[in-house]
Structure formats: structure tokens, C-alpha cells
Amino acid sequence: MRVATLSIIASATLVAGGYKIPENSVNATALCAAYVANAHGADAAYYNPAAMVYNDDVGFFEADATYIGLPPIDFSGVSGEYSSKRENYLIPTLHYASGKLGNSSARVGLSVVIPAGLSKRWDDIVPRSTAQEFTLRTIEINPSVAFALSDTVSFGVGFRVLSSEGVVKSTAAVSRDMEGSSVDYGYNLALMYKPSSAWKLAATYRSNIDLTLEGDAKLYVGAPIGTPVYNGDVSVTIPLPAALNLAAAYTFGSGTTVEAVYERTFWSKYKQLDFNYPVSIAPLTPYFDDPKAKNWENSNSYRFGVTHTMDAWTWMGGLEYDETPVPADTLGYELPDSDAWVVSLGGRYQIDSQWNVGLSGLFDVKKSRDVANSSINGEFSNARVYLVTAGVEYRF
Template identity: 55%
Template sequence: MRNIIKVTTLSLVAAGTLYAGGYKIPETSLNAIALSAANVAHSHGAENAYSNPANMVFMENKQNIEADLIYIGLDPVRYKSNDGKTDINAKKETFLLPSLHYVSKKLGNNARVGLSIVVPGGLSKRWNDSPAVEKAKEFTLKVIEINPSAAFKINDKLGVAVGFRIVSTTGIVKSSAAISRDMTGDSIDMGYNLALAYKPTKALEIGLTYRSNVDLTVEGNAKLYIGNAKVYDGGSSVTVPLPATIDAAVAYTFPTQTTVEFVYERVNWSAYKNLDFNYVSNSPTILKPYFDDPIAKEWKDTNVYRLGITQQMEKYTLMAGAVKDESPVPNKSLGFELPDSDSVSVSGGVRYQYSKNLNVGFAALYSMRDTRKTTNDNDVDGEFSNSNVLIMSAGLGYKF
């Protein structure tokens, strides 16, 4: 029972921080999906408001708006125990997510403002079979970010920007075992972002962005059961880090109007050292040692490598990309709520200039995740496979 209680706590707290890791969604626009998010240095549309707001000062002096509808499909993850007695699959998950980006005209000679409303991450994992239902019968996280920003042109080659991150989080966690749970929580938290765009020549572009750590102060209600007896129904809270990220990018445009961009991303997941879950003072004394004691997580910093290629034509813009991503989750923290692994993704897309001011497009990205074997304190003694992800987007951009 002690192990079940600890796993229950682990799953709920993880729900508050799964903005990134294996289910991070940096592809928050059509171009970002088509280029595997290698659109930090070279970008000229409204998605600049999120990908690199410093680029806004180099855009044509018109208002720009982009609206995208993004589809995400998660394959049904398979778990097979090492002893061969368990072979189960999670449910297939599908989502439709909107994104919106806006960039203003020039304010004076050297400033512009932008606004993005995006879904930068999230998770949904549901299982029907034991032992998974004992830890994560349902594990859902929804994240929405509102990101206003302002950019300033220092000179004809250099722009800088600052923005504010307003992150809304809601989560649902359910499990079914000797000790069961039904938990919900939400929060609104703040952070900031900084950006730089440097264009030393017409062909060479350099971008640098930083997104700050945001502490997700999730609060909500928890119902805990031992057998059929409800032993707790009250407040619960936890604070966990949404880690800082830094992206450094360089892009070069050849005379053929072919642009190649490389992005190196560093994610500071090592800030996620432990979990410390809290209940209000009237929680059952028998549960306090198990739910309130900090649990070591010790996630690691990760490196992400992105490559994007853009071919500009008279009416069409063709895009392709690839990305290699690392999992931050060590073996001892791996569980049914986040069966994460390293991945390689490929992507592509096209935009069509329908008229002088209107363009439409389509993009897709397929992420292939490694099979992962582990034995750990979460009672996971087996192999996770079939964790692949498909992302598609259709959208339009308009300037006026």
C-alpha cells in the first residue's frame, strides 16, 4: 500500500509539469510544424510573435495575423512486462488545438508589438488495464499560453524583444487500485521571454531566444479512497518548475532562395529535482508520511537539435525539417503517466500565396520515439513502445 500511495502522489505532481519533456509542443504555428520549429532566425510571418518576436521589427510595415488549427494524434502506447505476463495498450488520443498570432504595424520608427495565443504543451494518457490503471487510469494536462511581446529596432541589423508569459494549466488525474484517487487542479502563472535577431548580411541571419522558468502553482481538490471508503475530500496543492529554455539559431539564404536553418535548444529540466505535494491540515494522519514527503525526480537537462529548409518560389513556399530530441526522464522516474523516450522527427509543409495579402498552407510532422526498457521503483519492469506522434496543421495568414 505504501508503494501505491507514493505512485499516486507521483502521478498527480507530474501532471503539473508536463508542459515539456516527451510531450512538449514547440510547434505552435504552421511554419513551426513544417520546419520542425527551426524558424527562430529566419521567419517573416505573424508567427514571429512567438518563435522570435525580435524579428517583428524587420517585417513589412503592415499588420499581420495568422490563425492555425493543429491536429495531434498519439499512438496507443504499448507496455509489455519483462516476464511476459502483461501486454497492454493505452488508448489512442487525438486533439484539435487552435493557435493565433498577431503583429502590429510599426509604432513610431523602431517598435512593434505582437500577441500569440498557443497551446505550448500538454499530455493525455489513459489506460484500461492493470497495472497501468493503478497509477494512471486517466492523466490529462491542458496548457494555454497568452504571450504579448514588444520589439525594438536598435539599428538596421539588430532587433531585441521582451514578452510576458501568462500560462493557464488544468489537470485531471484518476487511478483505480486499493487506494484510488480523483483529482483536479488548475493555476495561472507568469513568466517572461527575451529575444534577439541579428542580420549581419542579407543572406545571414542569427536568432537567440530565452523563455524563463515558470513555477506552476497548481491548486485544486483531491478525493482519496481506501477500498470503497472515502478518507479525504479537500484541498491539495503542489509547485513544480516549467523549465527555462534557450534557443540559438543561424540561417543562411542561398542565391537560389533556399534557406537552411540550424537551431540548438537547451532545456533546463534539472530544475525539476523533487516533488513535494501538500494537503490542507485536515488530511488523514495515516496518509501524511506518504503524500507529503518529497520524492526525488532528478530530471536531466536536455539538448534538442533542429534543422529546417525553406524554398521560396513565386507563389509557393516549400518547407521541410528534422529534429532530434532527448528525454529528460531518468529510468527511476519513468511511469505509465509519461512513458517517454528519445525521438527523431521529420516534417514538411507548403504555403500558397493566394493573393497579395492572403496565404494558406498545410504542414505535418511525424515523431518517431524509441522503444524504452526499464526496471524502477514505480513497479515498471518492462518495455514501452509505439509512442509515436503525428502533428498536422492547416492555416491562413493575412496582412493589411
């Protein structure tokens, strides 16, 4: 069912609070995504299109691949002890930034990234009754253009095309099996100010995209898959929320750049999960048709990155504190999210005037979380995320 995608997106365990994936290049992984004011090269097209204006007057192309590993999350509570399944993913991304267009200052860019998704699966009886599988796959195509407004100020704008597909399954006395896809649209804006050769200040904004899923659902009474009650259309709308980034970077004479980024993600847009069917699905209405309160909260991320450039080598490291948007009273097995500390390291090597290669890694440690609400009473622990990104950039 196309709509299932959305349920999925709203319930994946990801690399940031909620279901976002902010690391979509070697540099972003190496710096914990503290890569806005100092964005440069091909991936500036995604992280700060206004920064493309300050690239060298050549074309840049970058291809990356990111491994994401999600070890099992443990739960211990009144109902028992369970562990989710291990998840492993390989995610490709592409970035392009042009040289100057003719005699103008304008540049164009294109990024193909994975902005959200992944999966959470449980085999034990209690968690699989609501979250046997929630899987989301997304691809975003993001063309952009940038202009110099003056010698020190530039502006960028982009158009976002987001394709999503997913799977939702739960097995209990009442069961569901859904899968589907959707295409939705948004935009992004960027503003950059260089008051001196050492300082860079930037602000970027990514719009909310409502994922308007439509698809098919199969609903059953009886476990594991019993008497079919409904086989037909379903729809749901869930937000991929807007995000505002404010960043400042300073470059010392030694070739070291430090950057601080504050991100505000407007998760309060996600108030409920409400599946809609064209006909009555009684007697399953209380399970699959009644709106489920989410009431997520706007959240903050605080990122700090250091980049040191040598002759052929560039070394990077990052630190981040990431708040979860998920309140305790609506938290479930589909997304047992919590606040997290994140650390990262990486490097790039300039092979010659055209080619460079990079490798970076990130470790996300989520805090243990006690939950006592209408459906869960216990503690989630040992939530971790591992990322390794490898990539190559070409100048032409």
C-alpha cells in the same frame, strides 16, 4: 483540484521531450520548430519577437489549427502486457504582429498558443494504479514588443500568462480523483543579428514558469472507489522549464533558406513531485503525500529546417533529434518518454497580396525503452506522435 493540473503537466506524453509542445503554427510544424532565426510574419511574435522588426511594414494576423494524434504506447514486462489509450486533440492558435509604431522601429505582437500538455490514460489494472488518467490543458497568452538597436541588431521581450487545468486519476487499493486550474507568469527574450542580407543569427530565451497549483482532491481506500479518506484542499508546484534557443539561418540566391537550431531545456528544475495537504491524510500518506523523486535532466534538441520560396508557393521541410529529460530510475506509466527522431513537411500558397494559406505535417518516432526501476520492469515501445497543422495568414 487545481493541483492536479500540475501532476498532469508533469506526466503528459507530448511532441517534445518532457511535456512541451513547440509546434504552434504552420511554419513551426513544417520545420520541426527550426524556425527562430528565419521567423517572419505573424508567428514571429512567438518564435522570435526580435524578428518582427524585419517584417514588411504592415500588420500580420494568423489563425491555425493543429490536430495531434497519439497512438497507443505498448508495454511488455514482468507484470504483463498493456497498451495506453489512443489520444486525439485539436488545438487552435493565434498570432499577430504589427507594422511600425509611428516613426519608430518598434513593433508589437501577440500570440495565443498551447505550450504544454495533452494526456496519457491506461485501463489495465497495473498501470491504472498510478496513471489511470493524467490530462493537462494549457493556454498561454504572450504579448511582446521589439525594437531595432541598430541597422543589423534587434531586441524583443515578451510577457507570458499561462493558464492551466487538468485531471489526475488512479484506481487501485488506494485511489484518487483530482481536478483543478492555475494561472502563472513568466517572460521571454529575443536577440537577432543580421550581419549580411544572407545571414541571420538569433538567440531566444523562455523563462521557467512554476505552476503553483491549488485545488481539491478526493482520496479513497478500496477499489475501484471505496471508503473516502480525504476530500479537501491540495497544492503542488511543478516547473514548465526555461529554454534557450541558438539559431543560424542562411538564404541562398535561389530563394532557399536553411536553418539550424540548438535548444537547451532546463528540466533539472523538476526534482520531485510533492503534493501538500493542510491536514494529515493518514493512512494514505505513503501513496499521495510523500515526495516522489523525479530528478529530470537538462536535455537538448537539434533541429534543421529548409524553406524554399517560389512565386506563389513556399515549401518547407524539417528534421529533429530530441532527447528525453526523464531518467530511467524515475520513469513511470504517466510519462513513458524516450529520445525521438522527428520529420516534417509543409507548404504555403500566396492567394493574393493579403491572404495566404498553409498546411504542414509532422511525424515523431520515439525509441523503444527498457526500464528496470523500483516500480517498472519491462519495455515501452511504439510511441508515436502525428501532427497536422492548417492555417491562414492575413496582411493588412
